[in-house]
Amino acid sequence: MKINKKEQEILEILEKDARLTPADLSKMIGEDEEAVKSMIKRLEKEKVLVHYTALVDWSKVEDSEHVTAMIDVKVTPKRGVGFNETAERIYRFKEVSSVYLMSGAYDLSVTVEGRTMKEVARFVSEKLSVLEEVVSTTTHFQLKKYKHDGKIFEDKQTDNRMVVSP
Structure with a gap:
């Protein structure tokens, strides 16, 4: 399936954060919200956009x-x-x-x-x-699990105390 530049942008953005609304996406790519909804619907219908998921630790x-x-x-x-x-x-x-x-x-x-x-x-x-x-x-x-789908799981605690030496 051939996709246009705006559809590619939508896919790249949603791959990083699937919780974004069509309104958010329309602002991010400079496109009308109804056009974004239409593009998403097409990508879902063609099984390019397969599933929305949450990453749980x-x-x-x-x-x-x-x-x-x-x-x-x-x-x-x-x-x-x-x-x-x-x-x-x-x-x-x-x-x-x-x-x-x-x-x-x-x-x-x-x-x-x-x-x-x-x-x-x-x-x-x-x-x-x-x-x-x-x-x-x-x-x-x-x-x-240290990292999955580009997301780091481990919370590193940083020690912000000042080092004191004699």
Whole structure:
């Protein structure tokens, strides 16, 4: 799909802050609010603008059980469909939040979310690894999130005291 410069500006702005209103966007790009609404509607219809989301730091929520794992998956591609059919089978599982075709030693990178490490491990052993196209998997549990989608998660406390030395 070919997009114009204003639509590209809208996409770049919304990618940084999806909470902006069409009124805010119209001021930022110097365009009429109705025109902005129309552009957004077109981008949504064509699935260029796919979803609006919030980025949550679950580590700051008390008693939240949230585990993320990145799984490298080696797959035997099927004649005529390559990796697409297997990727589709994998992304349909409710535990899977993303699937990417990768270059390198593994074919697919799968991100899985669960409440516990055991729950994620069970998904890998009972649902993912048993797919006949899956040759092998390597699971990496996320221990700490420092930066995601360009946003830094860690609050650094700066010491503003004056250094005193003899």
